[in-house]
Amino acid sequence: MNDSDALTEVAANRCFGGWHRRFRHQSSTLRCEMVFAVYLPPQAEQTTVPALYWLSGLTCTDENFMQKAGAMRLAAELGLALVVPDTSPRGATVPGDPDGAWDFGHGAGFYLDATQSPWSSHYRMHDYVVHELPDLLESRLPLDGRRGLSGHSMGGHGALVCALRNPGRYRSLSALAPICQPSACPWGEKAFSRYLGADRQSWREWDACELIRSADERLPLLVDQGEADPFLAEQLRPEALAQACAATGHPLRLRRHPGYDHSYYFIASFIDDHLRHHAAFLRS
Amino acid sequence: MNDSDALTEVAANRCFGGWHRRFRHQSSTLRCEMVFAVYLPPQAEQTTVPALYWLSGLTCTDENFMQKAGAMRLAAELGLALVVPDTSPRGATVPGDPDGAWDFGHGAGFYLDATQSPWSSHYRMHDYVVHELPDLLESRLPLDGRRGLSGHSMGGHGALVCALRNPGRYRSLSALAPICQPSACPWGEKAFSRYLGADRQSWREWDACELIRSADERLPLLVDQGEADPFLAEQLRPEALAQACAATGHPLRLRRHPGYDHSYYFIASFIDDHLRHHAAFLRS
Numbered sequence: 001m002n003d004s005d006a007l008t009e010v011a012a013n014r015c016f017g018g019w020h021r022r023f024r025h026q027s028s029t030l031r032c033e034m035v036f037a038v039y040l041p042p043q044a045e046q047t048t049v050p051a052l053y054w055l056s057g058l059t060c061t062d063e064n065f066m067q068k069a070g071a072m073r074l075a076a077e078l079g080l081a082l083v084v085p086d087t088s089p090r091g092a093t094v095p096g097d098p099d100g101a102w103d104f105g106h107g108a109g110f111y112l113d114a115t116q117s118p119w120s121s122h123y124r125m126h127d128y129v130v131h132e133l134p135d136l137l138e139s140r141l142p143l144d145g146r147r148g149l150s151g152h153s154m155g156g157h158g159a160l161v162c163a164l165r166n167p168g169r170y171r172s173l174s175a176l177a178p179i180c181q182p183s184a185c186p187w188g189e190k191a192f193s194r195y196l197g198a199d200r201q202s203w204r205e206w207d208a209c210e211l212i213r214s215a216d217e218r219l220p221l222l223v224d225q226g227e228a229d230p231f232l233a234e235q236l237r238p239e240a241l242a243q244a245c246a247a248t249g250h251p252l253r254l255r256r257h258p259g260y261d262h263s264y265y266f267i268a269s270f271i272d273d274h275l276r277h278h279a280a281f282l283r284s
Numbered sequence: 285m286n287d288s289d290a291l292t293e294v295a296a297n298r299c300f301g302g303w304h305r306r307f308r309h310q311s312s313t314l315r316c317e318m319v320f321a322v323y324l325p326p327q328a329e330q331t332t333v334p335a336l337y338w339l340s341g342l343t344c345t346d347e348n349f350m351q352k353a354g355a356m357r358l359a360a361e362l363g364l365a366l367v368v369p370d371t372s373p374r375g376a377t378v379p380g381d382p383d384g385a386w387d388f389g390h391g392a393g394f395y396l397d398a399t400q401s402p403w404s405s406h407y408r409m410h411d412y413v414v415h416e417l418p419d420l421l422e423s424r425l426p427l428d429g430r431r432g433l434s435g436h437s438m439g440g441h442g443a444l445v446c447a448l449r450n451p452g453r454y455r456s457l458s459a460l461a462p463i464c465q466p467s468a469c470p471w472g473e474k475a476f477s478r479y480l481g482a483d484r485q486s487w488r489e490w491d492a493c494e495l496i497r498s499a500d501e502r503l504p505l506l507v508d509q510g511e512a513d514p515f516l517a518e519q520l521r522p523e524a525l526a527q528a529c530a531a532t533g534h535p536l537r538l539r540r541h542p543g544y545d546h547s548y549y550f551i552a553s554f555i556d557d558h559l560r561h562h563a564a565f566l567r568s
Contacts, residue, residue, distance in 0.1 A: 013549035
């Protein structure tokens with residue numbers, strides 16, 4: 001163990017017979033201190049367990065999902081760990097949005113590996129989420145290496161892209177209200193043009209609708225979307241994902257829910273279905 | 285309908301097939317504008333439903349419970365409305381703690397009717413919670429007048445005291461980590477000495493351990509308490525409640541949970557048991 005493997009527990013709360021724990025550590029990938037949260041179900045006191053990684057949306061930290069999604073009740077029953085990273089590198093040494101906006105920089109890492117200065121020295125959330133964090137946790141916590149991936153909004157984009165880029169690394173995949181086609185929506189265009197540069201060709205490898213056309217692996221997708229989501233038409237565009245899946249025969253179960261918005265009230269309403277979706281793959 | 289009955293909806297989120305709604309209104313009891321939240325289960329679109337009133341703890345607003353407790357899932361299944369008021373009068377015209385502390389004044393109304401100036405002109409949370417709010421909601425929303433009462437910490441004290449002082453008004457009662465004997469703990473002594481004055485005799489009618497000795501009604505109590513709660517010994521004192529119940533034969537199921545703290549992770553872990561406890565009385 002070297003210094004980069006040091007985990008410092010910053011909180012622990014007993015919850016549904018297991019433990020919600022928060023840790024901070026020095027990320028070698030992101031070159032800053034990071035905080036993340038883990039829920040370990042009761043089963044983890046006896047054996048190793050599979051883990052569902054959850055990627056949160058713009059402005060979130062590790063706390064929003066753990067506090068608001070109501071996921072731990074069923075995770076405890078199903079014997080799933082939950083791993084929730086932050087949404088970007090953080091801290092005084094990490095550059096943020098020059099205008100202080102909430103949709104770029106801190107809280108808005110977009111789960112990619114930036115190529116453009118000054119972002120490329122810290123904004124490598126894809127590498128952090130896919131490699132550094134699981135490698136660290138599977139060596140330090142009772143996780144058995146079976147991984148599922150899900151997320152909301154920007155984190156739904158992140159889940160789709162991280163899994164599609166890394167066949168074999170995840171057993172299950174889902175998303176709630178994901179940004180389906182970041183190359184063609186305002187949030188994505190702002191982020192990609194800065195993190196990846198002006199050449200739109202380079203954006204294709206971080207866009208689920210592009211990646212799905214040439215995917216080596218066809219993990220069945222469960223995607224939920226609220227029809228009263230104020231970001232639906234301009235930013236999220238599930239119809240583009242549905243078209244890409246249809247064009248290549250990628251299995252997609254896209255559910256549209258009348259009246260539901262973009263909030264954690266929407267997430268909480270359907271998170272149990274996602275946990276069951278993942279458990280069916282993770283526990284087999 | 286007069287002006288004091290005006291409700292303005294400030295948010296509405298579809299959740300578990302029902303609706304989370306927030307309203308503001310001018311409270312005649314508290315002489316300020318108040319915000320509260322209601323969860324209406326799917327059944328409320330067809331019929332009137334019973335309501336569980338939830339009283340939150342120090343520093344909370346109506347939002348903490350609705351966002352963090354994970355109560356709406358089972359409330360939807362059981363057909364219970366949830367009503368969550370704020371924890372004190374608020375606003376620029378309402379005096380708060382002279383030192384800006386979090387355990388008195390704004391966010392710390394202690395669910396009593398203050399008798400001392402300057403508090404008595406606004407701090408009448410007992411009257412608001414027991415009378416004004418149910419009277420308003422039962423005339424405006426599909427609530428059938430069957431009421432349960434529960435709460436956490438200061439709100440657990442509030443639930444016990446409001447129900448014990450008003451026999452016949454509630455069908456069911458429970459609490460999580462309540463302040464059981466406010467007359468004899470630092471939080472309660474600070475609040476009571478200001479809201480009610482120096483005469484400790486007047487405190488007795490706002491102290492569950494005193495009220496329970498002469499109660500006219502014996503609603504069975506469900507009380508959960510975490511054993512790793514940092515406020516357990518000094519502020520909460522469930523053993524005093526157990527003694528008062530034992531002395532008068534008041535039915536009490538007091539459960540002590542090793543490892544659990546005072547947070548919403550504790551509340552979430554046991555809220556379903558409370559919802560089922562209330563549903564058994566409210567739906568009969």
